[in-house]
Amino acid sequence: MDAAGLTLTTDMMLVLGLVAFTVLMLVLEWIRADVVALLVIVAIGITQLMPAEQLFEGFAGNAVISLIAIMIMGAGLDRTGVLSRTAGLILRLAGGVETRLGLLINAIVGGLSSIIQSQALSALFLPVVSRVSARTGVPLKRLLLPMACMILAGTNTTLISNSPLILLNDLIVSANRNLPPGAQTIETFSLFAITPVGVTLLLAGLAFFATVGPRLLPSDDDKQKVTPGRTESYFAETYGIAGEVLELIVTAESPLVGMSIGEAEQLQGAPLILAIKNGNESRLAPPSDQMIWVGTVLGVLGAREQVGEFAQNQLCRMSTRLRALGDMFNPSRAGISEAVVPPSSHFVKQPIGELRLRKRYGISVLAVHRGDQVFREDLRKISLRAGDTLVLHGFWRDLAMAAEERDFVVVTDIPQEEQRPAKLWHAVAFFALALGLGLFSGIKLAVALMTGAVGMLLTGVLTMDEAYRAINWKTVFITACLIPLGWSMDSTGAAAWLAQEIMRYLGDMPQWTLQASVALLTLLFSQVMSNVGATVMMVPMAINIALASGGNPALYAMVVAISASNTFLIPSASPVLLIVAGPGGYRTKDFARVGIPLTLLLLATMLVAVNLLFHWRH
Numbered sequence: 001m002d003a004a005g006l007t008l009t010t011d012m013m014l015v016l017g018l019v020a021f022t023v024l025m026l027v028l029e030w031i032r033a034d035v036v037a038l039l040v041i042v043a044i045g046i047t048q049l050m051p052a053e054q055l056f057e058g059f060a061g062n063a064v065i066s067l068i069a070i071m072i073m074g075a076g077l078d079r080t081g082v083l084s085r086t087a088g089l090i091l092r093l094a095g096g097v098e099t100r101l102g103l104l105i106n107a108i109v110g111g112l113s114s115i116i117q118s119q120a121l122s123a124l125f126l127p128v129v130s131r132v133s134a135r136t137g138v139p140l141k142r143l144l145l146p147m148a149c150m151i152l153a154g155t156n157t158t159l160i161s162n163s164p165l166i167l168l169n170d171l172i173v174s175a176n177r178n179l180p181p182g183a184q185t186i187e188t189f190s191l192f193a194i195t196p197v198g199v200t201l202l203l204a205g206l207a208f209f210a211t212v213g214p215r216l217l218p219s220d221d222d223k224q225k226v227t228p229g230r231t232e233s234y235f236a237e238t239y240g241i242a243g244e245v246l247e248l249i250v251t252a253e254s255p256l257v258g259m260s261i262g263e264a265e266q267l268q269g270a271p272l273i274l275a276i277k278n279g280n281e282s283r284l285a286p287p288s289d290q291m292i293w294v295g296t297v298l299g300v301l302g303a304r305e306q307v308g309e310f311a312q313n314q315l316c317r318m319s320t321r322l323r324a325l326g327d328m329f330n331p332s333r334a335g336i337s338e339a340v341v342p343p344s345s346h347f348v349k350q351p352i353g354e355l356r357l358r359k360r361y362g363i364s365v366l367a368v369h370r371g372d373q374v375f376r377e378d379l380r381k382i383s384l385r386a387g388d389t390l391v392l393h394g395f396w397r398d399l400a401m402a403a404e405e406r407d408f409v410v411v412t413d414i415p416q417e418e419q420r421p422a423k424l425w426h427a428v429a430f431f432a433l434a435l436g437l438g439l440f441s442g443i444k445l446a447v448a449l450m451t452g453a454v455g456m457l458l459t460g461v462l463t464m465d466e467a468y469r470a471i472n473w474k475t476v477f478i479t480a481c482l483i484p485l486g487w488s489m490d491s492t493g494a495a496a497w498l499a500q501e502i503m504r505y506l507g508d509m510p511q512w513t514l515q516a517s518v519a520l521l522t523l524l525f526s527q528v529m530s531n532v533g534a535t536v537m538m539v540p541m542a543i544n545i546a547l548a549s550g551g552n553p554a555l556y557a558m559v560v561a562i563s564a565s566n567t568f569l570i571p572s573a574s575p576v577l578l579i580v581a582g583p584g585g586y587r588t589k590d591f592a593r594v595g596i597p598l599t600l601l602l603l604a605t606m607l608v609a610v611n612l613l614f615h616w617r618h
Helices: 010-028 033-046 062-079 082-094 098-112 118-136 141-157 163-177 195-211 228-239 261-265 304-313 357-361 396-403 421-440 445-458 464-470 473-491 494-506 511-528 531-549 553-564 575-584 588-617
Strands: 244-250 272-278 281-284 297-302 316-319 334-340 364-370 373-375 389-395
Touching: 010 033, 010 473, 010 494, 010 531, 033 473, 062 118, 062 163, 062 421, 062 445, 062 464, 062 473, 082 098, 082 118, 082 421, 098 118, 098 141, 098 195, 118 141, 118 575, 141 195, 141 575, 141 588, 163 473, 163 531, 163 553, 195 553, 195 588, 244 304, 261 272, 272 364, 281 389, 297 304, 304 316, 334 396, 334 575, 357 364, 357 396, 389 396, 421 445, 445 464, 473 494, 473 531, 494 511, 494 531, 511 531, 511 553, 511 588, 531 553, 553 588
Parallel strands: none
Antiparallel strands: 244 297, 244 316, 272 281, 272 297, 334 389, 364 373, 364 389
16 A cells, blocks of 8 residues: 555544544543443444444454463462462561662562463552551552552563554554555564563663652651551551450340331431341341331441440440450441552443442442542541542452452452462462463464463363453453554555655654654553553554654564553553552652653653664664
């Protein structure tokens, strides 16, 4: 296709319209991101911008299967205790020194992010870093943001854990089908082809946080996380959840008789109702429709004076000793914890009352922290947002089971479900096998990684049900549905037309300037939409700019994929940053103060490293 004289066609306008629609919806969030992706793939099919037989190939594409396999293997590594051992290693090596502690955490997560998907790694490491912070006294605020940034920087080390880089080969294959006559076919990248660039970026990031970074990080520690042993003082100071657990016995004269838990909680001066015993049946987090009868025992949390006044007004007997419910409040079995709502959660935009957390999971929500605000009243009416921190009470077992659905990430160091340390070497062996097949054999990356995942399943590292729960299906759907949008930009010539228009203004610029322009444009897109979406839209355009300017198309494609992951400026631009925003108590200016210089440093480092890599190869 000759890009020099392209004219805008109807098909090109349709594709560009879909691109504009996708960007707008992902920015405004009027429609869920996965629904937007499904709308896009249906629109491509209806308008026949692609043959119907190719439309859903993304679901079976190399990128999507690789993502699924990585999620399963990441869960297997976690279940066998790899990360718990990592926390112990960090504590032993750091010796409580903050600078050494930060460097170790950043180096370890940066290395692990090359083989574990970034969002999963940040969720897995939150409790690890919380534990380290609690044991050393180093404020969590000074550990989480550097950790998140190094996770994002480290994903550029391989084609294993970074969604844009995983997508890259599929987009290059699509571009090869639509190259102009006489153009040389673009080579796809091997598993570790990008490693020299990624290692350089990781080292630059580590140097940044070892020198300049500490002066830019917030210094107060009012959001420091703790272990359950320090729960009472911590939650009282941070959320105003003070007092002690007491028992109220409902008498025959009490007006509470015949009321539901929800009605009792609406009474003036009512304490937090955490447990109930009717007859021989006891439970934590009673649902709002649970009825109160004569003889019912309520486990409540509040100041003794407040609870005493409420008991007097409602004609109940108050007991300061937990006679009926003592076992339910055993710290080894239950307690208060914190959890963060990730961007992929089904809880986002849902009122707490409609989630029915008490009935479904046996968990009570005691407070919600958002930005600088703490909500403790009328919690049932509060609609949750990504990044909200929930203060929860329940059995550790119930909390762990609820967390497996990945609608929230527990960040307090709580007793976890039974691990499988005996399977550790099985998990490590099959992970190493997957990497070996991907690196040293001619087997496709998706097949190599799925071999490792299946090996973990066969050897009992994970059950099949656990593997299903480990997969973030929202990410899978978004990736699979947006791939055809990139293909359509190639096949209709829309990417070539955009490149032609850009070259009219930048055609006389040197290669470094063009590469920097592409990188900055990708970075801008990735701040307002997903990095997958930014990659899908920018790679075809970047390849055509390279062809028109005499540059290396593979180099330009790599610049796009790395720039799409360079999202340190605002928390909403990256799920990894959103996950740490609540627990760290960060404000938007905290991200900007650290993110702007780090972004500029890594952008310049990336351009130099990529050009040196391709110069050395050729």
